[in-house]
Amino acid sequence: MYRMFSYDWMETMRVTNQWLGATAQAFGSYPAHGLAPNPMFQMISAWGDVTERSFDRMVAKPDWGIPSVVGEDGRDHVVQVQKVLSGDFGDLLRFRVQGRPDTGRKVLLVAPMSGHYATLLRSTVVSLLPDCEVYITDWHNAREIPVSAGKFDIEDYTRYVVDFLREMGPDTNLVAVCQPVPLALAAVGWLAENEPESQPRSMTLIGGPVDPDAAATEVTDFGARVTMGQLDRMVIQRVGFKYGGAGRMVYPGLLQLSSFISMNLETHSKAFQEQIMRVAKGDAGDHDRHNKFYDEYLAVMDMTAEFYLSTVERIFKTREIARNAFTMDGQPVDISKIENVATMIVEGENDDISAPGQCLAALDLLTALPADKKKTHLEPGAGHYGIFAGRSWRNNIRPLVLDFIDNNAGRPATRRPAKSKAAAAPDEPSEKSRTPV
Structure with a gap:
């Protein structure tokens, strides 16, 4: 109480x-x-x-706010957000560009569940829409999910990604950003062993903690310092009477926001002044x-307590993904079974959330994947936000990702990545002012 x-x-x-x-x-x-x-x-x-x-x-879910996109024909095409698959804890959304021929590039953006809504990737979606059929994982706010819906931990998250990939089909190109990178890798590993016909064509893993011990950051240091008991006592609370998830144990969004702001209090204070x-x-x-x-x-969402605690314990402390020891429902998930899914690793040179080396560790697990299906890119001077939504993404990384998708679809000569006609976002603020997704 x-x-x-x-x-x-x-x-x-x-x-x-x-x-x-x-x-x-x-x-x-x-x-x-x-x-x-x-x-x-x-x-x-x-x-x-x-x-x-x-x-x-702080309690408002942002709108996607993507009314239209300019096609290769020079016309504005209306963008309709459609719910393809629905679940208690998350939906699979599609951004359908009306009146435009299929681009041939089907992309699933796996969004983080780390305190902010999937709309954190709005600029990523906008940059891809002129050239791709874009889908995204839209995770629900835990404070609105009734206790009767049950638990949601990292195994459930991985299972949702498996379901979404199965729904989209084998011509999917998965793009995972930060926190879900190790779980997306586990989802593809599970499919490789159990449903190889549902594996994606390619996966691009951007700045995620596959092996947190590969390079230390403030995030990994925090995970190593605190015990699970301390975390449970310090940050876990029950949703209050105002919301549909009353009684559910969560890591509250408001508590997360206070920690985000305290990481760079001087910058935020100056911005508001x-x-x-x-x-x-x-x-x-x-x-x-x-x-x-x-x-x-400032628009934050609650995470289920079991998801937050299992992430800290199993991804950061015991490093189950890094050791290829992850399990789902007691069944081992062998990432080395991935043999045909082309994989690209993207890291930022100045990433202080998932430092260079943490995401690159994924390639060490893909022992059966041929070398010609592996690609890496270290973006010079880029911080965490820049590698998936900032200037570095728009100008340098996005074209490389589209090239990678095309090359592994067998059509590099006929489908080169077009220059985005979407409006460019303003230059991103300081990397440290962003949330550690």
Whole structure:
């Protein structure tokens, strides 16, 4: 009961700050204050505007916001988000580009479950849509999932990826980003041994902790320092009465957000101070760079307790994937059974979340995969966010990934990756200001 109280207490603090922001905005906007030539009232209103928006976004699931994409014919094609497969803990979504011929590149983006929604990969989706048929794993917020739906740990996550690949068929090209990289690798290993006809054609693994011990980071150091008992006591709480998942044990999104922000508190504080000044001067907008970033960054979701704890214990502490000792329902998953799935490893030189070497360790497990089906790329100067959604991804890595997909589809001479006609996102902020996905 105490843990449920602490969950509701955090939600109470969030709602209170949202209310204080709305109140300050309204107070500072009274017409009568225009009689006093004092900028204090504009500052009060601006502080309230930024505060209210920030705390409101913490419980809002962002929209995909991809209305259309420009095709090779130069016309705008409407993008429709379709639910292909549905589950209690996640869905398989397709971004169908209407009125456009099939591109021949079917891509499954395996999104992280690490505190943020799959919309964290929106810019990745936008960059791929002009050239690919894009699907994505859309994980649900644990606070909205009834206890009756049961548990969800890393084995269940892997099973969902298996189901999605089975649904999409063998012409799929899997692209996994960060946290799900080792589990996506395990899913393909399970298919290789049990349902080889459902294996994807290729997989691209981007900045994931296949072997966390290959290169130390703050994330791996934290996993090594704390015990499972400490984690259980410090971060696990029960969902409060307000949500559909009342009583479910979770790692709360608000608690995760506080740790994300504390990692780079000075940068975030400066960003909000500058935004308050912009709002007071009338220079801010609903879709300016600050709001576009923080509307996504502040939108956090709860993870099931069993998923978070099993990730720390089995991926980081006992290194089951790195040792090829992962099991599903007691059945060993032998990653070395993968013989035909072309694999590309992408890492960032300055990645401080999944440092170079952690993802590359996947190739050591693929002992039966021919050398000509293996490819690696280390992006110079790139941090964690840049290798899947930033400038490095758009300008350098994306074309390489499309080349890799085409080469393993047997049509390198006829289907070269087209230049993206999608609008380029603004230059990404500091890598450390992003969440460790």
